[in-house]
Amino acid sequence: MGNQWSYDSMFIDGTWTSEGAEGVIEVIDPATEGIIGTVPDAGLKAADAAIQAARRAFDSGPWPRTSVRERAAVLRRFAAILDERHDALKELVVAESGSVGFLADMIQVRGTINIAQWIGEAMERAVQWTETSPPVGGPTGMAGYAVVREPVGVVAAITPFNFPFFLNIVKVLPALAAGCTVVLKPHQWTPLDAYEIAKAAQDAELPAGVLNVISGGAEIGAEMTSHPMVDMVTFTGSTPTGRAIMAAAAPTVKRLQLELGGKSASIVLDDVPEEHVADMGMLTSMIHAGQGCALNTRLLLPAHLLDAYVEGARKSLTWLKVGDPREPDSLIGPLIREQQRLRVEDYVRAGIAEGAELVFGGKRPAHLAKGFFYEPTLFINARNDMRIAQEEIFGPVLTVITYHTEEEAIAIANDSIYGLGGGVVTGNTARGFNVARQIRAGNVQVQTVDTAVSNYERIGGAGPGWSAEEPTGVGITGVFGGFKQSGVGREWGHHGIEEFTQLKTLTWG
Ligand code: NAD
Numbered sequence: 001m002g003n004q005w006s007y008d009s010m011f012i013d014g015t016w017t018s019e020g021a022e023g024v025i026e027v028i029d030p031a032t033e034g035i036i037g038t039v040p041d042a043g044l045k046a047a048d049a050a051i052q053a054a055r056r057a058f059d060s061g062p063w064p065r066t067s068v069r070e071r072a073a074v075l076r077r078f079a080a081i082l083d084e085r086h087d088a089l090k091e092l093v094v095a096e097s098g099s100v101g102f103l104a105d106m107i108q109v110r111g112t113i114n115i116a117q118w119i120g121e122a123m124e125r126a127v128q129w130t131e132t133s134p135p136v137g138g139p140t141g142m143a144g145y146a147v148v149r150e151p152v153g154v155v156a157a158i159t160p161f162n163f164p165f166f167l168n169i170v171k172v173l174p175a176l177a178a179g180c181t182v183v184l185k186p187h188q189w190t191p192l193d194a195y196e197i198a199k200a201a202q203d204a205e206l207p208a209g210v211l212n213v214i215s216g217g218a219e220i221g222a223e224m225t226s227h228p229m230v231d232m233v234t235f236t237g238s239t240p241t242g243r244a245i246m247a248a249a250a251p252t253v254k255r256l257q258l259e260l261g262g263k264s265a266s267i268v269l270d271d272v273p274e275e276h277v278a279d280m281g282m283l284t285s286m287i288h289a290g291q292g293c294a295l296n297t298r299l300l301l302p303a304h305l306l307d308a309y310v311e312g313a314r315k316s317l318t319w320l321k322v323g324d325p326r327e328p329d330s331l332i333g334p335l336i337r338e339q340q341r342l343r344v345e346d347y348v349r350a351g352i353a354e355g356a357e358l359v360f361g362g363k364r365p366a367h368l369a370k371g372f373f374y375e376p377t378l379f380i381n382a383r384n385d386m387r388i389a390q391e392e393i394f395g396p397v398l399t400v401i402t403y404h405t406e407e408e409a410i411a412i413a414n415d416s417i418y419g420l421g422g423g424v425v426t427g428n429t430a431r432g433f434n435v436a437r438q439i440r441a442g443n444v445q446v447q448t449v450d451t452a453v454s455n456y457e458r459i460g461g462a463g464p465g466w467s468a469e470e471p472t473g474v475g476i477t478g479v480f481g482g483f484k485q486s487g488v489g490r491e492w493g494h495h496g497i498e499e500f501t502q503l504k505t506l507t508w509g
Helices: 044-060 068-084 086-097 101-108 110-126 164-178 192-203 218-226 239-252 274-279 283-290 303-316 338-353 406-414 429-438 493-498
Strands: 010-012 015-017 021-028 035-042 130-132 144-151 154-158 181-185 211-213 232-236 255-259 264-268 296-302 357-360 377-380 397-403 421-426 443-448 501-508
Touching (some): 035 044, 086 101, 086 192, 110 164, 164 181, 164 232, 164 493, 218 239, 296 406, 303 377
Parallel strands (some): 264 296, 264 421, 377 397, 421 443
Antiparallel strands (some): 021 035
16 A cells, blocks of 8 residues: 555644654554554654644634634534545545444544534534523613633643544534634544644634644653643543543643543343344444444343353354455454554453453454454453453453343443443333443443344445445434543533533623
8 A cells, every 4th residue: 555644744833844843653554564654753842832823823813702603614614625535534544543444434434524514514503602691680770691601722632543533523623613722632553634634624724723733642642731831631542541631730720521441331131032132243342343432342141141142142253254444344453553452462361361261252363464453252251350341451352241130230330440331232111221320321322122233244344334425423412421430521512512611601780
């Protein structure tokens, strides 16, 4: 494929510059291990220049003072440009993140552009920008108040490697919608699409300094999260990094939005028939090779359904193809880097050492010589105190734990430092919602047996189940975020825009 996407400068203060850069980051395609592009490694000077530019644009530029309607017009233009560039973006995001086709359509690219379009189209009415009182008396008879939403200020946006374009957009656009100015730093393994976002911002004529894009690793992130000119940090990544960011942001009391890790549990209730359990397969835990924060990586089964599940999961391997994301029938792509694959291997060894039973997987696929691939892996007879049940593996590994009573299942699901996702599969909707309400997590899916899409075979790698024409609800409806150590704050929909605003009361009379 060659070195296709290279950027020799960063986007700071409305111009492309390499001043202050301290080297070059090579970006690798995780499926081929080939270099696909390069970006500058911003030194601390360039990071500081980007933050100063965002500060100036906020304090004296037009953007925060522009009406919501005018900002919406710019963001619609921005989204339209991304939409025109969809095919090139898809090629890029697949190459940088290893995303398979259906996932590129559902979330990584098409779904993300849908979100950008939704923000431009809906931000005016979806957010209650001003709340006014009726006259409440006073000497003039006209006393009253208004509560107005104002932008928080300069936002440092820091994103992880797994859904790079999606997460860059669900941070940058809501922040811009609110009137904030932004410095975006994507993960050093997946920085390329952020530069395409910068190009689109420039072409949409976003004023100078309103969006700045730099690249680098932890050192640059640490600078952004401690810098006194930054008012808010929006971060998606691991819980350990989230803790470090909270500490770095404390001395200057920054607003924080933290979207962190998860170890979510899906509970299959005892009213689910064997045939259904046998048909469930494993894809939902294996999406993006398990590199998803809210995937249900623990499956809680009533003991009598274990054999049926294992038999069905084994059968699903016939269609759960691991392979190059560009092949239309691939459903599981590579892990992002060799070091992540080594980490997964470490967890598999820990699972075996702690006494869980490895049913299948637990190794690299023999047919793929290149790329950081790993086989779908199933552990059964695990206990919830094992590392494979408590820690985020971030690979295609599912841990099955059996239980005896509904109360026990809920207690196991909640016995975690995390609280991001979860699921309930049941024959009875009311029962499902009752259990879902007791799971301490931000996003819980209830599936009843008659409506559940249990066999994902029909999705197909290229996405016949996820048509590019049909906007998905991901990132548009509802909100996303974690309880407990899975995070602080919420993304998506109007709540996601409101996170970047602060409320001010104006009174008169
Ligand atoms: P990570 O925490 O290693 O890195 C994320 C980002 O933080 C990168 O840009 C990195 O350069 C930067 N960074 C690293 N150290 C920093 C520091 N000290 N200060 C500031 N920035 C720093 O996470 P990752 O491995 O890229 O991503 C995987 C993690 O992200 C998983 O834990 C996953 O669950 C989580 N995640 C959460 C969500 C969510 O919405 N809750 C979504 C996707 C991923």
